[in-house]
Amino acid sequence: MRRVVLDGCGDFDEWREAARGLLASGVAPGQVEWRDRQGENGFDFDGVDGAISPPGPAAGVLQPTVPKGFIELAQAVICHSDPARYAVLYRLLWRLQADRRLLELASDAEVARAQLMAKSVRRDAHKMIAFVRFKEVPGASSPGGRRRFAAWFEPDHHIVARVAPFFQRRFTDMDWLIATPKGAASWDGDLLQLDAVPRVKPDLADDADELWRTYYASIFNPARLKVKAMQAEMPKKYWRNLPEAALIPGMIANAEARMLEMARKAATEPQPYHHRIREAAARAPGQAAAPAGTLAALNAEAMACTRCPLHAPATQTVFGEGPQDAAVMIVGEQPGDMEDLAGRPFVGPAGKVFDAALAAAGIDRAGLYLTNAVKHFKYELRGKRRIHQRPNTGEVQHCRFWLSREIELVQPKLVVAMGATALSALTETRHKLADIRGEPIAMKGGRMLFVTVHPSYLLRIPDEGKRAEEVERFHRDMGEVGRLAAAI
Amino acid sequence: MNIGMRKTLRERLAILSDAAKYDASCASSGTVRRDSAASGGLGSTEGSGICHAYAPDGRCISLLKILLTNFCIYDCAYCINRSSSNVERARFTPEEVVWLTLEFYRRNYIEGLFLSSGIIRSSDHTMEQMVRIARDLRVTHNFRGYIHLKTIPEASPQLIEEAGLHADRLSLNIELPTDTGIARLAPEKRPEGIRRAMGDLRLKIEEAAEPTLVTKRRRRFVPAGQSTQMIVGADGASDATILSASGRLYASYGLKRVYYSAFSPIPDSSKSLPLVKPPLMREHRLYQADWLYRFYGFGIGEITASRPDGMLDLDLDPKLAWALGNRAEFPVDVNRAERERLLRVPGLGTKTVKSILSVRRLRRLRLDDLARLGVSIRKVQAFITAEGWTPRRLIERPDLEAMFAPKPQQLTLL
Numbered sequence: 001m002r003r004v005v006l007d008g009c010g011d012f013d014e015w016r017e018a019a020r021g022l023l024a025s026g027v028a029p030g031q032v033e034w035r036d037r038q039g040e041n042g043f044d045f046d047g048v049d050g051a052i053s054p055p056g057p058a059a060g061v062l063q064p065t066v067p068k069g070f071i072e073l074a075q076a077v078i079c080h081s082d083p084a085r086y087a088v089l090y091r092l093l094w095r096l097q098a099d100r101r102l103l104e105l106a107s108d109a110e111v112a113r114a115q116l117m118a119k120s121v122r123r124d125a126h127k128m129i130a131f132v133r134f135k136e137v138p139g140a141s142s143p144g145g146r147r148r149f150a151a152w153f154e155p156d157h158h159i160v161a162r163v164a165p166f167f168q169r170r171f172t173d174m175d176w177l178i179a180t181p182k183g184a185a186s187w188d189g190d191l192l193q194l195d196a197v198p199r200v201k202p203d204l205a206d207d208a209d210e211l212w213r214t215y216y217a218s219i220f221n222p223a224r225l226k227v228k229a230m231q232a233e234m235p236k237k238y239w240r241n242l243p244e245a246a247l248i249p250g251m252i253a254n255a256e257a258r259m260l261e262m263a264r265k266a267a268t269e270p271q272p273y274h275h276r277i278r279e280a281a282a283r284a285p286g287q288a289a290a291p292a293g294t295l296a297a298l299n300a301e302a303m304a305c306t307r308c309p310l311h312a313p314a315t316q317t318v319f320g321e322g323p324q325d326a327a328v329m330i331v332g333e334q335p336g337d338m339e340d341l342a343g344r345p346f347v348g349p350a351g352k353v354f355d356a357a358l359a360a361a362g363i364d365r366a367g368l369y370l371t372n373a374v375k376h377f378k379y380e381l382r383g384k385r386r387i388h389q390r391p392n393t394g395e396v397q398h399c400r401f402w403l404s405r406e407i408e409l410v411q412p413k414l415v416v417a418m419g420a421t422a423l424s425a426l427t428e429t430r431h432k433l434a435d436i437r438g439e440p441i442a443m444k445g446g447r448m449l450f451v452t453v454h455p456s457y458l459l460r461i462p463d464e465g466k467r468a469e470e471v472e473r474f475h476r477d478m479g480e481v482g483r484l485a486a487a488i
Numbered sequence: 489m490n491i492g493m494r495k496t497l498r499e500r501l502a503i504l505s506d507a508a509k510y511d512a513s514c515a516s517s518g519t520v521r522r523d524s525a526a527s528g529g530l531g532s533t534e535g536s537g538i539c540h541a542y543a544p545d546g547r548c549i550s551l552l553k554i555l556l557t558n559f560c561i562y563d564c565a566y567c568i569n570r571s572s573s574n575v576e577r578a579r580f581t582p583e584e585v586v587w588l589t590l591e592f593y594r595r596n597y598i599e600g601l602f603l604s605s606g607i608i609r610s611s612d613h614t615m616e617q618m619v620r621i622a623r624d625l626r627v628t629h630n631f632r633g634y635i636h637l638k639t640i641p642e643a644s645p646q647l648i649e650e651a652g653l654h655a656d657r658l659s660l661n662i663e664l665p666t667d668t669g670i671a672r673l674a675p676e677k678r679p680e681g682i683r684r685a686m687g688d689l690r691l692k693i694e695e696a697a698e699p700t701l702v703t704k705r706r707r708r709f710v711p712a713g714q715s716t717q718m719i720v721g722a723d724g725a726s727d728a729t730i731l732s733a734s735g736r737l738y739a740s741y742g743l744k745r746v747y748y749s750a751f752s753p754i755p756d757s758s759k760s761l762p763l764v765k766p767p768l769m770r771e772h773r774l775y776q777a778d779w780l781y782r783f784y785g786f787g788i789g790e791i792t793a794s795r796p797d798g799m800l801d802l803d804l805d806p807k808l809a810w811a812l813g814n815r816a817e818f819p820v821d822v823n824r825a826e827r828e829r830l831l832r833v834p835g836l837g838t839k840t841v842k843s844i845l846s847v848r849r850l851r852r853l854r855l856d857d858l859a860r861l862g863v864s865i866r867k868v869q870a871f872i873t874a875e876g877w878t879p880r881r882l883i884e885r886p887d888l889e890a891m892f893a894p895k896p897q898q899l900t901l902l
Contacts, residue, residue: 105850106843107857130540134595149594169523170532173630174594189528211588212597214498218505219553220543223752223766229546233539244541252544259765262753270572277561277571303680312667313736315683341687341740381788386739 003033006086009183009196010079010158019090023064029094034086066096069103076118079125079158088114125159129166131238132178135206146189148175152201152241160185161194168192209243216244222255223262295324295409298402302375308398310376310391315340320371320406328485329369329412331403333421333454334391340377345370350456353471354418357455361478363485369410373425374399388456396425413488414440415447416481419454438477440484450484452477500578501588507558507569508604510754511661512717512747514539516550516599516634519656519712529630531593531600533656538599551602551636552592556580556617560606564663564674565758566722566751569606573756579608582621589625593633600634600656601625607640615643615651622654636712641681645688652692657712657744660685665733669723673760686741689714693742713744720774721767722751728788728798731777735788738781748774773800780807783838784831804892808834811871812889818871819879823852835867867892 004018022032074089091110096102105111134149149171160178164185167176177186183196230248239245290296299319305311318335321344330346338348346354358365373396379386391399403425407415417423420433426449433451441449458474461467495503517537524531539548557579558569568575580588589601603621605614618637625631636657639648651658660682664670667679689710696709716737718730734746752766777800780786784807791806792798794813801809811818811834820829822844830841843861847853852875859865870879870888 101850104846107847107851107853107860109860112860126538130538132596136595147594151596166532166534169525169534171530171594171596172524172528173530206595208591208595211498211501212592212595214502215505215552215592215597216541216543216549218502219509219549221509221545221547221752224545224547224750224768226546226768227544230542230544233548234542242541248544255544259753262755262757265756267756267759268574271574273559273577274563274571277563281561315687315740316680338691341691343684343687381735381739383785383787384739384782 001033002027002031003035004086005035005037007196008036008038008083008158010161011196012075012078015074015078015086015089019093020064022090023093023097029087029091032087032090034083034090036083064093064097066093067100067103070096073103073114073118075162076121077114079121079162080117081157082117085117088117121157121159121162124155124157125163127238128153128155128159128163131234131242132167133209133241133243134171134176135204136208137204144189146173146175150177150179150202150204152199152204153178153180154237154241155180155182158182158196160196164192164194213244213247217247217251220251222251222258225252225255227252293409295320295406298405298409302402305375305402307401308376308395310374310378310395313379314376316343317375318343318345318372318377319375319402320369321345322369322371322410323367324369324410326367326369326410327412327488328367328414328416328481329371329407329410330416330418331422331426332370332372332418333456334372334374335377336388336456337377337379337386345372349459350454353455353458353474357471357475357478360475361482363478363482369406369412371403371406373403373422375402391421393424396421400425413447414450414481414484415443416450416452418452419457422454423451438480448484450477450481452481495578497584497588500580500584501554503576503578504555504558504580505553507555507575507606508553508602510568510749510752511553511602511604511638512547512749513636513659513715513745514548514550514553514602515636515657515712515715515745517712518744519634520708522632524630524632527630527632529632530590531632533599533632533634540597540599550599551634552589552598552600553602554580554585554588554604556582556585556603556605556614556621557608558606559608561609562607562674562676564677565760566663566673566719566754568754568756570758572758573754575756582617582624585621586624586629589633590629590631593631598633600636602636602638604638605640611640611642612644612647615640615647619647619651619654622651626654634712639685639689641677641685643685648685648689649692652689652696652710653708655710657715658689658710659715659717660689661717662733662737663717663719664723665718665725665730666723669725673722683740686714686716686737686743690741714741715743715745715747717747717749719751720748720771721764722761726798727770727774727777727800728792730774731781731788731792734778735781746778748778769802770800773802773806777806780810785828786810786832804889805834807832808892812892815888819873820871821873822858823848823873823875833868833871835864835871 002022006014006018070092077085077089088110092102092114102108103111106115132151132153134151137148137150160180160183167178167185168187171187175188178184179199179202181198183194184199186193290300302317302319305317311317318339332346335345336348336350339345355365374391378389378391378395380389415426417426423431423433437451443449453474455474458467458471461470515537517535519533521534522532537550539550541549543549558575559577559579560569560571563570563572585603592598593600603618605618607614622635622637625635635655636659637651637655639651639658639660641660662679662682663674663677670677670679693710693713696707699706718733720730737743737746748771750766750768750771751761777791780791781788790810792800794809795801800806804812811832817832820833822830827841827845830836830844831838840861840863844853847857854875855865855869855877858868858874873879
């Protein structure tokens with residue numbers, strides 16, 4: 001039996017040295033007795049017969065290798081306060097030499113035990129980060145004018161060195177000291193100092209604690225008492241070092257009475273303040289309404305449209321845009337995901353295809369009136385995505401109300417229907433799009449109708465060659481639109 | 489307010505944190521990693537949020553959650569700060585908010601600031617003051633901690649743009665799941681304006697995430713994203729209505745979180761609202777359902793289909809309720825089923841499913857293996873098969889539901 005005595009205190013290198021030596025000498029886990037130098041009852045093992053220093057690695061022996069995950073696990077486990085931690089880790093190390101994938105076996109009893117110990121250490125470290133309370137050390141600022149703070153904390157495990165760099169990264173511009181029964185950490189702007197010397201609780205006070213207690217008491221909602229939920233995350237063992245915790249018993253005791261009092265009290269009459277606001281609101285001139293008979297007025301009216309159920313799940317009405325005297329009106333199907341968010345037509349992926357076709361045809365988008373047959377985005381939720389859905393006949397019917405008023409106001413000479421939905425919104429008679437595509441057709445009122453595909457159709461063609469062909473054809477259609485517009 | 493009777497900072501802190509507590513959000517997670525090692529300043533954010541304290545209401549206290557002022561020109565029935573309420577009013581100066589944030593932070597009470605405000609004068613005036621506080625913290629004081637700003641509806645895009653440069657998170661509360669509910673209880677709020685603002689913010693966040701052509705760097709803009717809150721139990725909306733609204737909000741605006749806040753009695757409460765105990769269990773079930781939607785591959789419709797009234801079962805968690813209503817899907821073989829099906833087993837969480845997938849590449853799992861992964865065998869055994877375990881006809885037992893029903897509790901009066 002080999003006895004190895006370690007300082008403990010979360011020092012990973014110390015254990016690693018010893019473990020390497022033992023492994024190199026082929027000492028099986030059952031042959032090692034691991035001990036804390038500071039025994040459980042303060043009993044000092046140093047100088048006891050049979051206590052030996054850990055053997056160094058034998059010369060010429062290969063260093064054992066371990067998977068990366070082991071180091072990370074062992075660095076956490078070694079901070080645990082359970083004296084069994086050394087043996088737990090050594091057994092894992094021993095078994096890893098034969099079974100490299102052991103750590104992936106989370107259901108293995110020894111792996112599970114080590115993981116549980118690591119979890120306990122991580123939780124303790126997290127609670128230290130959360131529950132350390134710095135108190136300003138009065139009158140003492142360091143030579144550089146830095147403010148000085150001190151804190152007392154009682155961790156379960158040897159985590160001071162593990163957690164200290166967090167405080168260094170966070171509280172860089174102040175001097176601080178964190179004292180614990182398991183050692184201390186301090187920072188002065190240059191040097192992070194760590195040791196494992198046990199400290200006793202210092203006498204610290206800070207006036208700011210009173211403000212913090214005020215906040216803690218006021219942010220609490222007495223109508224939602226959930227004491228167990230609080231204690232699960234903030235166990236009582238931490239309370240003695242938390243300035244706010246002294247308030248807890250009183251807060252719990254009074255909660256019921258406070259809630260009953262709120263329920264009992266009838267609402268009082270509003271103060272003059274409220275009436276003044278009401279009067280001011282009534283006097284305030286509303287948004288100057290656009291003059292009737294303009295696109296702006298029609299747009300404002302359409303913003304509040306609830307003619308069909310499509311308005312409810314959509315962000316907003318996406319109305320047409322462009323000059324009121326535009327000679328050409330382009331009608332698409334409905335706004336898509338991007339249009340719904342931006343509140344403008346043809347700004348999504350299909351809009352980009354459309355813009356490219358305009359550019360190729362030499363048409364200035366700013367001169368066109370762009371709109372859609374349906375003014376709200378219709379979609380279906382699939383997971384966390386909104387999937388476009390084609391509007392049905394009824395929805396197109398409802399929305400024709402807006403489209404026909406847009407046509408009345410703009411009086412375009414040429415109306416371009418992109419896609420079957422736009423076509424059905426613009427004509428009473430049923431045509432197949434393919435039959436009338438690319439040829440100007442006379443509409444009532446001396447207007448011309450020109451029919452082409454919707455640019456989103458081009459995005460859905462899977463075959464690249466076919467797509468290039470169709471894009472080419474769409475560009476030709478737009479070229480024709482340009483020529484027709486020029487002839488007006 | 490009487491001149492000469494100016495309230496102390498402490499008195500105002502009490503008023504303005506009391507006024508802020510009905511906002512459920514206190515998250516400090518999900519932002520970029522940054523610290524003060526190089527700057528020599530103050531503050532860091534390291535991915536996971538930190539709760540620095542818990543109040544007896546079980547809620548985490550991570551941020552200094554306060555209002556700049558609780559004066560408000562709006563009169564939303566559910567709100568403690570509505571203009572017709574007689575709560576004491578107070579305001580902070582921007583300097584006071586900055587000072588409180590930094591001094592609280594130095595003492596490790598908090599992760600940062602969550603600043604909201606009543607609407608005073610105009611939306612832009614209010615938003616301007618809030619942006620100024622964030623700018624002061626970041627630029628003047630080199631503060632690297634967490635900042636969450638509530639955006640004021642109708643504030644101008646330039647102000648939102650600047651707020652997003654300094655804040656980790658922006659949020660805008662939709663408050664109620666339907667436009668009719670908003671019209672009834674919050675007459676000054678314009679739901680379409682709130683939706684439009686959320687849409688704008690999503691577009692801005694996505695634009696910032698695109699690497700620039702020249703430097704290939706991404707602009708830092710609201711790195712922890714946007715969130716919202718809905719009040720539960722103030723109007724008659726069903727859970728199905730609430731969760732459908734959540735689904736739309738997540739999908740439409742890429743929200744990081746939708747918070748649910750059980751409507752609770754407030755001092756000087758409006759006569760038009762129920763004065764009952766807040767429906768805390770209902771709120772809890774909504775959070776569980778929200779989780780199933782976001783992390784477990786459940787559709788909103790599946791979660792709410794089990795009851796005709798569109799309400800979630802208060803006695804059973806929604807995953808268990810779904811399983812009991814879809815028994816034909818079970819048992820699931822833990823040694824063969826794909827991840828999506830394992831995630832549907834009541835009692836298996838995302839982490840456990842990950843461990844199961846890892847372990848079963850090496851060996852077949854038995855019940856005691858699952859126990860060592862931290863699984864409650866009592867909970868899962870009816871729904872799975874494992875090496876050496878088949879639930880026989882357990883899944884068909886008529887009393888299966890009763891096995892999971894909570895113990896009867898004594899009712900308490902309000």
